[in-house]
Amino acid sequence: MAEEDRADARNTVYGDVRDSTLIQAQRVDVHHHEATPHRWTAWSDTLARQVRDIEEPACRRLLGDDHMRIDLRYGLVEEAGRPARNAREAGRLLPSDSVAESSESSWSSESPELPDIWTYFTSISPHRLVISGPAGSGKTVLALELMLALIEKRAPGDPVPVRIPLADWDTRTPLDKLLVEQLRQVYDWPRCRARQLVERRLVLPVLDGLDEMDEPLRGGNPNPNAPRARAALAELNRMQRYREPMPLILTVRDDAYAALKRGQQPDRQRRLLDAARVAIEPVPAPDALTYLTRRATDRTRWRSLFDHLAARPDGPLARLLSTPWRLCLVATVYAAKGDPSELVRRRRARKLDAFLLARYIPAVTALHGDQYDPADVHRWLHPLARHARGDGDYGPHAVLALHELWRMPPDVAVRRFRGLLLSLGYFILGIPALVIPDSLGTLTMLGIAMCGIGLFIALSKRELRNDSSPRTLRHLSPWHHPFHFTALVTGMVSLALTTSMLADIRWAVSLTCGVLLPIMLTQLFHSPADVVAPRQIIRQEFASTALGTVLVCVASTVTVGRRYSLLDSVLLAVPASVCGYFIVLGGASMRYLAFRTLTRGTLPVRLGAFLDRSTGAGLLRRGGLGYEFRHRELRDWLADHAEPPNS
Template identity: 35%
Template structure:
């Protein structure tokens, strides 16, 4: 009942706003009354457009605050479950780009602490049975440990997907969250709420409602990536995180939780006497040499190039405890081998390596070129050298933020410690947009109330834009639940269906009154109440398209769109601001008002955009500062890297495929010259050339 009252109130406010603005416009432009000259009409149109923008902004803020305030817990959990299912797809490239995948097995380890969880009577011990084993735990707290590259993150993602698929109404929704950005000052419960907002498009009230109701199961990844190696265990952020997890409860009972960690680090926590209480621990088993050989032999690359792969497979089967077998004992390393030598290169060069580190460097040296080669024919094609250099720049940037940072969140790039020049450029831009027109207006001796009011408006907009330089500033249109999918995506059809169904239908119909009235007034003949201005009609035809795109995107969540939807949203709002700017500049040119008026118009709407979308403007400044080191369309490149298997996505953050890959890029940010293949006759057949 309360929800229906809220919808009716919202629709009434929309209707009243549209009717009032339409009446003002019709009165101001009516022949024989109101504004007669073209400059006066231009001023009226500009004020109405500005008023509409401010009203839309206020409504957006109000809708953000009120969204989901009163929603049934089961319904809210069901909506989050759908968002998680869309946000955490298992990319084929993550599994090596083939139907053949490495079998991940695990075993329960005795918990060192007396307060351990009760284990299942007959553990499955395999990837497909982890959900059943977890549901048999009492309490439902699980720690997944394994060696680096053992597949902890893949196992966690698979667990989230399978548990989310089989959950019933009333069960908690599994949510995968990277632990890298947690700080000691923030409670774990607040941290989970923040990630539900940022990564899965929930409103603050609805996210807190779900957490307080116990309908969120945090699957926390990356405990071992929070600190540098030299940090003492007792003073580490990881130990503080474990202490915070111990206090994460539902009443007097420990809240359900899943945690991943490297084996040796968690052994240290157990030895220190401060592991996570009331939990069970599973250890991911190493991949045996026979299983590794079987995995590689069934791959398409080995099937087509049996002679090239035979020495490596024989080494694995003949020396199951040898250096190569120990180096390829994790799913991550096996996927690296399969990717590096699937289509080219000679895997026999691994036999010449003497250490596991040398094997890793050799595999990672082929990883980027082989991944680029595997996605040949896609729309976005990049040179391997450029891909290596760009990813190396991003990896070094994460290294500057701290050794435990793994999340690459686009809105936060301009706030990183190394983005000082980007923030300075943004401050200069906002200052020029706000103060330069004020200086021009005040230089004219004949100033009136309109000039003073316009100057005050510009100063206020500039101050609103500068507030984003603070670390806690967020944009009005940088909401987590508002992001645009790529053009041509089937999500647009989903958004249109949502916009035209149920409670959204009346809001769409009422809100559509504004662009319809404006177009009618401009395009209709004079005997029907219009001005029949064909040039203006052509300019105004863009209004319905922007309007329907805006409403359609409003009903889509960022979890469905992904982290690349945020820059796309900023560009769309730039287009919305550019539309009235172009119209007013054209009117000014036709009236012969001179460049001063054009400058005022451009400055006013530029300041308005910075005030509404400051984080997007800061991100653009960051791209301009780094244009020689990174592609300007960075989000498009990162999406391509995700397709290539070099980058993965967790909620609203990009992450490198593996921590070993990220650390290797920090050591090798610039691609080295390609070395000659070990067996060029087999790996790279000579190409016949002709002399002209």
């Protein structure tokens, strides 16, 4: 047999075995869905509703708080080796029937057979998609539309797409653990249930912004080394599902992805393997004209710009207005007033962006009847934009979570504030010694010791270990801290038996208030329900800390009451409990109090209300535990301009 015939035979045998393996894997996957217990199906349905409640308004904000959509088109980018199978050459955002009903797209008549994004994604195998494109091309919009379509058309037992901003991913954390924490923190799922959903592969990760994980070079070009992005790609290529690569969706800018591929690292650190990569194409001038025409309410004022775009579809302005981001900027800036024809003189992208962004905040505040002055909005968003971009000591933060904004001031300032507050609290603790007999020596020594601890915290260069993640009343449950709960119960029972006070009613009250009451209260927060708003997260943190402080105060008062009178017990126990629990164990609430004190005058008094108003106006959008800037270009422009320019 000739060498070529033997090679063909080997390829045929290998192909048959590989196809048989794939068929068996698909059968296993089908049986997995058939055997999915009812509780996992119910959990995934609840998670799908939660994701839709967050991402549907976020998608609407990206569209300019309007129902008009641009039918984005994308093409397959050929990858050398291990691409996804069954990938079509091109696709579109919307189904053909939706395009015919909603707009007069120039692509409708040219290529009506192109699949929509849901059909495109579900037809490739494995379900791994990379959405790439230049800045403002609509990558996040395309990913959000795909997420909402997957939720709308999902069958019982299908995975639920969950979006995660990659800029906040510590790549030392495995992807599975990252998904569990996302469900636990953002959607308020108990850790055990979140782990089961992830282990059963009922969560489809949608990873947004691979290019935002590493700082660009000084000139603004992507960093070809990009250690965090390469570590993320290595982790994504490692994940499997039933011996098949794990399904996922990834968004990244074209130039950043190309820079990663030019490196000398292994393939698993240079690109996403076993995936189909699509690149979003520019919006044609007829589609841009159709979009602006439908967004305009006073078309007479827009007539000059419309005539210019219709007469010069290949001109400089038409090429600049070929991204959804710039089209949305133009539609928003000139929605109520102004002459759109002044854009005809803008022929450079950077000058056009600066021109539009300088007018964007005043236009948005006027459209939404905002109570804030546009100049104040700009000044308040400036430090938040610098923090989100990573101009401080902690790197970039895609999500502005209220309980994590304490990182904006210098770290030493937060430490000193906590230490000085602790010293002041325990100094006040010594005041009752002046009126309570037989307590001067004990309280004096306690006050001196605690003041020393506070000064040590204020002057030390290392932060004490403290949990800064948000807490709810569930964190007071004994099963959340099984070791500490066991030690507490054992110590209380041993002390009671040793001192022959087991039947004392005051110890019974102390045990009930300190242990049983939190158990009963946490039953109200046993199952995930509606999505928690960012402002509610910090409120729950303060409520959890306040309730814990009250319980400690009651237990301490009952304990101290065996030696002192009720009034003296309150004077002794309450200040000590408040200082000890709130200041030392306050966690995120204590850090947030320090942040608001140190940033007074820089940010509005009601910061949460301001961020909600900015989200409603379209300057920000909901993301994870907090807020995200609507677009990276807007964030960078605000970070570079401390004062609003003269428009």
